[in-house]
Amino acid sequence: MxxxxxxxxxxxxxxxxxxxxxxxxxxxxxxxxxxxxxxxxxxxxxxxIQKRKGAPKVLPAGYFSVGKDIPAGRYKVVPNGGMGNFFVNEGAKVNIILGYDASLSVKEYVFDADEGDEIQLTTSAKFIPVK
Incomplete structure (x- = not known):
């Protein structure tokens, strides 16, 4: 029991x-x-830096307008291959060299792309939307 x-x-x-x-x-x-x-x-x-929803946009070397070629917003820009200049508004807003050689360039750069800004790239770059 x-x-x-x-x-x-x-x-x-x-x-x-x-x-x-x-x-x-x-x-x-x-x-x-x-x-x-x-x-x-x-x-x-x-x-x-936190990624936003939305696919990254790859731009080749050339001239681009924010609002036309790429939406306005905050972006992390990284080189898409080589090394080259990245200017916004003829260098008044951004004037850097993108690349993977730390002694000559930066590997990434975060900036706010405002409607009407003019972007100039001498190398291809990837624009990743961020918060």
Whole structure:
């Protein structure tokens, strides 16, 4: 009889423990969600560049107008192959050399492209929308 009673107690205790485990799993999910939200908030406050929705736009060497050839917005610009000049508004807004040689150029550059800005590239570049 003791064995039957102990089995019943053990089963009840197992059910309670399983319920506690399920409750803790839900609590962990809630904390994970809060943590992810805070990480995004921290990245925003810290000024980290975050990709926006939208496909990157690759422009070849040449002259381009913001609003016509590329939408206005904030972009991270990276070289798409070689090395060359990147000017905006004849160098008044941006005047850099894009490339992968750290001693001669920059690997990426973030800028705000405003409607009507004129872009000049002497090498192909990829424009990645960012926040």
């Amino acid at each position: 003791d064995v039957v009673n102990n089995k019943k107690k053990s089963e009840d205790e197992l059910k309670k423990l399983q319920s506690d485990i399920d409750s803790k799993k839900e609590e962990v999910k809630s904390w994970d969600s809060k943590l992810n939200s805070k990480k995004k908030e921290l990245a925003s406050v810290a000024g980290q």
